[in-house]
Amino acid sequence: MTREAVLDVFEQFREDIDQGNDRRERLIKASRDVTNISKKAIFLLHRIVLEDSADDRALALRAAASGRAKLAEANALFALMRPELVGDRYWRYHRQVTGGVQEYIEALSFAHYVEHDALISYQQVQDALSDADGPFFPLNPSDYLLGLSDLTGELMRFAISNIARRGGRPKASQVCAFVRGCKSDFERFTPHVRDLSKKQYVTANSLEKIEVAAYAISVRSSEYDLPQEMLDDLVAQVTARFSLDNNRDAHTHHDGGGGYGERER
Structure with a gap:
């Protein structure tokens, strides 16, 4: 040549x-x-x-x-x-x-x-x-599952917000059951999809926040015969605390350097 x-x-x-x-x-x-x-x-x-x-x-x-x-x-x-x-x-x-x-x-x-x-x-x-x-x-089926796993975080915010709405607590319970089902169903795919186990951990945290908020409201409303206005004030206090936790989690997630920035390299 x-x-x-x-x-x-x-x-x-x-x-x-x-x-x-x-x-x-x-x-x-x-x-x-x-x-x-x-x-x-x-x-x-x-x-x-x-x-x-x-x-x-x-x-x-x-x-x-x-x-x-x-x-x-x-x-x-x-x-x-x-x-x-x-x-x-x-x-x-x-x-x-x-x-x-x-x-x-x-x-x-x-x-x-x-x-x-x-x-x-x-x-x-x-x-x-x-x-x-x-x-x-x-x-890619992996992208499909990972995207759906991220959905549970938005559903957690949706559920917490519904708890604070008048008449929204049944909807929050429905969302809670749905997120619980997602976590259970996605678990079988964790050995086969990279990073899904990490997202399952986040899903578990989201589910716990919904359950704790719903439990707190249920316990307080059953312990005391509260007027609707006082119950709504109590709900607002509980959901405000969870909103602060969510903001801290989001800040930690973005500062952690994981996720999108790593995927694109």
Whole structure:
């Protein structure tokens, strides 16, 4: 092989490496944008679904519709990512996109729960990650399970907020039972899905917070024949304490350096 031929081969190697690095950076940025949009969708869902309303069902439908509308912005980004993830590129660059995909699934599953009081299926998530031209990319079952595991944290906040609402305590009990079922069902997958055991630990903490808050309210209301106004004040005090705990946990989680930042490297 001549010297010129060898140089041509290495020039092609250089171009391939440069293209791969550029693609990786584009996917990291797009995944971060998807994460930000998904977080905004979750915040929007919490804000709307906890508004005062005489018709809780209509409120839930409006919240879910608003959340899905916000997530449409993430779908537009996924559509732009599709050419970068064709064929085996999806698996090659999976670490760069998994954070955004999991956050999207968390937001989508929360909207689905608000609307249907049920867990979104794998096929429903894959359908959401598609358009008229087909799927944006194949949905990794691990991403599906990890995204659903993150949902339990949002359901904990949803349950605690419902405990503080007048007439919302039955809903909180329903959410508590649902989170308990999720923890039990996900346990069987922990040997097969990386990082799921860590998220199961967080799910257990979320479940404990719901149960302790509900138990405190139940005990106090049964011990004393309290007027509704005093009971609501007591509930507000209990839920305020749990809100502070949640904020500290969130701060610790972000300072810990884990999660998304590690997945994208």
